[in-house]
Amino acid sequence: MKKIAVFPGSFDPITIGHQEIVRRGLHLFDEIVIGIGNNTSKNSYFPVDKRFAFIEKVFSAEPRVSVTVYEGLTIDFCKRMNANFIIRGLRTAADFEFERAIAQMNSSMEPAIETVFIISGPEYSPISSSIIREILKNRGDVSKFVPAGLDLS
Numbered sequence: 186m187k188k189i190a191v192f193p194g195s196f197d198p199i200t201i202g203h204q205e206i207v208r209r210g211l212h213l214f215d216e217i218v219i220g221i222g223n224n225t226s227k228n229s230y231f232p233v234d235k236r237f238a239f240i241e242k243v244f245s246a247e248p249r250v251s252v253t254v255y256e257g258l259t260i261d262f263c264k265r266m267n268a269n270f271i272i273r274g275l276r277t278a279a280d281f282e283f284e285r286a287i288a289q290m291n292s293s294m295e296p297a298i299e300t301v302f303i304i305s306g307p308e309y310s311p312i313s314s315s316i317i318r319e320i321l322k323n324r325g326d327v328s329k330f331v332p333a334g335l336d337l338s
């Protein structure tokens with residue numbers, strides 16, 4: 186049976202931190218489905234179609250990575266994708282506390298789906314989409330923090 190993992194998130198926008206989690210996840214799983222959670226109550230900076238296009242471009246040469254937009258619970262999305270794993274990245278202790286509760290709730294709702302945490306490399310741990318959005322709002326240069334070749338302007 187193929188090991189399929191969902192990597193869920195907002196990816197608003199995708200960063201080199203996300204990219205490195207996917208790259209490392211590919212050592213563990215046969216396929217990774219990047220799931221862009223389209224949370225209607227959350228105002229995004231980039232519309233979902235742009236976030237989708239950025240991710241598609243970044244992984245265009247990697248056939249084991251796909252990208253899908255979803256609404257609703259991540260565990261329901263995993264079932265639709267035949268995925269038994271959820272990947273989440275951990276940067277800080279604060280990430281851990283937040284993620285712990287979500288993973289435990291998900292596991293209690295659907296024990297067959299295991300959340301796997303990948304600790305970010307030290308060079309990636311300060312990178313967050315929210316700080317990148319702040320830099321963009323103030324017309325700063327984010328090219329160091331996002332995958333090469335994306336036009337975020």
Ligand code: ADP
Pocket residue numbers: 193194195196197200201202203206272273274275276280304305306309310311312313314
């Ligand atoms: P969410 O809104 O679900 O937190 P994000 O797009 O911000 O969505 O993050 C998606 C996942 O990627 C989360 O597991 C987050 O911890 C992880 N992540 C974000 N930035 C980094 C980074 N720099 N290094 C490692 N993991 C990261």
